[in-house]
Amino acid sequence: MGTDKPGLDMDTFSTTLLKHGLSLHHDVTETLQVNVGKLCNMACRHCHHEAGPDCSEIMSRDTMEEVVAYARRARFKTVDITGGAPELVPHIEYLVGNLAPLAPRVLFRTNLTAMWDHRRDWLPQLLKMHRVELVASLPSLNAGQAASQRGTGTLEKSLAMLRFLNELGFGREGSGLLLQLIVNPSGAFLPPGQRQQEIKFRHDLHRKEGIVFNDLLTIANVPLGRFRRWLESSGNFSGYMEKLSSSFNPATVPNLMCRSQVTVSWDGYVHDCDFNVADGLWHGPHRLHISSMPGGPIPGAPIATGEHCFACTAGAGSSCGGALAA
Template sequence: MKSLAARHDQLADTSFQLEVLSQGLPTGRTFPAFGQRLLENGLYPLKPSQLTVLQVNVGKMCNQVCKHCHVDAGPDRKEIMTRETMQQCLDALVHSDITTVDLTGGAPEMNPHFRWFVQELSQLGKQVMVRCNLTIILANPRYHDLPQFFQQHRVHVVSSLPYFTSSRTDAQRGDGVFEKSIKALQMLNGAGYGVEGTGLVLDLVYNPAGAFLPGSQKSLEAEFKQRLNHLYGITFNSLFAITNLPISRFLEYLISSGNYEGYMEKLVTAFNPAAAANVMCRNTLSVGWDGQLYDCDFNQMLELPVQANAPRHIKDFRQDLLAARDIVLNQHCYGCTAGAGSSCGGEVV
């Protein structure tokens, strides 16, 4: 076993040559390196556990421009996964233990090969999860049958809804988004989603609207369920409370509003070793729209690929080599380990 001094040297030589978030930011504060906190708690280097989820970003094009979006997605984005790259994902899945494929974007449904991809994944026997922004269902007549398409393939639908009021939702996601989201949720309920006994899972995602951590996921879920059912007759399965990470549009907001230092201090102070031990990058591999591989969706947006000694493109997928890699870390990782932790499935402890 390496000595503590040797581990410190390894730390200095690897992960924290990449502290991109501390470069050029208007702050006089410095914060402990994330890897250092892991080392102090016996978690460095952070290694994969069992790879069970492939999260695939099929493109950055979206019908919305949300203020908190870490993908910087929007209608003007042209990055779209090709059918060839999707086939490479399918080929990789045949030779893996992955059980769940999590499709994200942008609005993943805007990829012209989206439905073909879902069908092929279903035929492989994979659980397909789609991160649907809800308004896409109403954006164009060609999307109106998405609830029925999801139903046909038993897709697990995960949808963002910042709050159960129009003012807070529209402030974060754009004018009119709340009304369209409510209508889309009612359409999904009509197709059996979120309805007891159907087995069709509809989960919601909550992101804080400002520079603060989310409240208790359990309490938020109870409140969302009560309000949405009482006001609109909407039912759903679970609510995921997700911490906003200091990257992309949310980082721009933190800097422009003078909240960057204070928010980072909140994240660093709330560091939880139990959350760090259960972060999603330990069982999830992220695939970019171009097939490049990342430890998580957030690293993907920061262009921090998997460790160099592991395959870096889905066409070169090797589960054994990927299982042996060290997970690439950076200061934004504090967002996934603050408090009860945060993942694409909400709290982790």
């Protein structure tokens, strides 16, 4: 297959919104998402950040202190810690331990394999102690597809870590320790229905592996970073973008995560979502550091958009919190 360079004959995302009589702006901000860096033990082919073992972008201890101070000032309902692999970032225990008392709900996103490598360390126990919700990435239950997407042996390690988390109580009913799975497609196609996929994963994981979990979220692959390069080199870019744009669902727009969220990148700057971090789009007309933010983005403030936004509005919609519409 030849390369598939962009040169698309399709409306921009902002034009598509206008045609539907819609606009995209901030509502009241409920969630602080903290991206602690691109350092990761894996280099998944779907990654919009191009995260990997050679990445040097990680959040410093000073920036973590700024994040904690920001969370204390703004009082968010949810704090969502993501990466890269947050497990690998030095001082992550400081960040988790100091953010946990400041929000009713704290999420920690894990690729499972990074945590498996640190399972005997303090981290799983720390997350348990603070009742942090784990959001675990598990794109496929097929070993071959998982290996192609994330690396050899990934599925086996991920399942072993899920069993370990179950032993700690995560995902077990009545434990109060929540374990969510997040599933994204193994290629250039949209995710399946979230409810149907949850039923299937619950059945297969319990029957074949004895693993339980609380919820399952589906998320679309976003055409940025390493995934975009794969789309282009495999000849899938145009078809995928046409699929995303032709599947635009206006019913998803009121529920887009960027409306109620602010994302802080590893260097402490403010973005409207994690995908905008990857695309280099900051919140507002100028780069803003969290130290200058008294609270969340002002309701009514515009949200920066790009063609990648079609991934969040296609079909049932997509976000870091799963599908957006029935």
